[in-house]
Amino acid sequence: MIGAEFIPAPLILQTLSTPGRLGRGERAKIRDIRMNSWERIEAAVRFERGDRTPVFVICRFVLLKQANLPLPGTILDARRTADLEIEGRRRFGWDFVYGRTYYPFEEEAIGATAQFREDTAPSIIPPYTIRTEEDIHRIDPEKVRRTRGLEMEHRLVAELARRLAGEAHIMGYCQGPLRLAGQLRGLQQMLLDMVVEPDFVHRLLAATTEVCILRALSALEAGARFIFxxxxxxxxxxxxxNLYEEMALPVHQRLVRAIQEAGGRAVLHICGKSQRQVPLMARTGADVLSVDSGVDLAEAREMVGRQALLLGNVDTINGMLRGSQEEVEAEARRCIQKAGTEGGFILSPGCNVPGNTPVENLHAICRAAEAGFPG
Ligand SMILES: [Zn+2]
Structure with a gap:
């Protein structure tokens, strides 16, 4: 518990860097108050302030670029990916590591063709796998269970969990049911189907949800406690x-429940201008709502109260990619001010950070957290 003994983070840093001025007892007390990442995240989950706001940054492509590693050579290499994530956390000071492979193993197992690129995630190319009602039967979790990609991701999470036990949390990953359906049917076509063939989409999403659950449970079994x-x-x-409520909400509720029943916490990430989606996101029962910079965090907090943690939302493009470090730091502090003065908040960019994001901006986001709680 921190309570009345809470010392703001800048003071801790200041005093730790000048230990000569403190007695031994005082130094020990300050060390006790400084939390590790695991404790800091657990405090946020309990809606307590902790020693500072926890930070999560998805930036695998920056880390690969920094290490001069092309994506295709490492995409199925659990050991190298784990090294990269652990080194990134050590260097930048964030609190989660990301236990995800970008290999599109689910789509490939179901019959899709992927195009691999050096510096960004692979994409699925036409012709798409699901063309008719009968094709839905091709979406079989058993095919996905036997893939090298799932096996690699399991090893990645297990390795991270072994090396960071009790020290930091692993953020596992699964696709959402709509995302996977879009990959298999073609995104535009699926969006059109929602309006003209809703029953077909319900059946398609029921099938993709089972694959999403398989992937999430695999990561939880390997040692992740959060699933993005x-x-x-x-x-x-x-x-x-309205379409969200009809199409997405039931499958999101099913996926979130499956994650929670397996002992995990569900982090529902939806990009873009999704303010009107937030109350529906809360109805999924997800433990954490990850919202992009198109959502005002103060309004989101107002809408969900303490029903869920919020995660976000420094602008990925105009802030992280194109902004100065001063701008990123100021925006990150505003995020904490809006959503995180009472815990229940994880500071993060709004979405996946592009590979050519300046590393100074990755440092800047953590500096904002280190500066402590405003007010
Ligand atoms: Zn996103």
């Missing part, structure tokens, strides 16, 4: 709140 659900097509830029 990447669900870009549920964005307010793509579908209306």
């Amino acid at each position: 659900i990447g669900e870009a097509p549920a964005s307010g830029d793509m579908i209306s709140p």
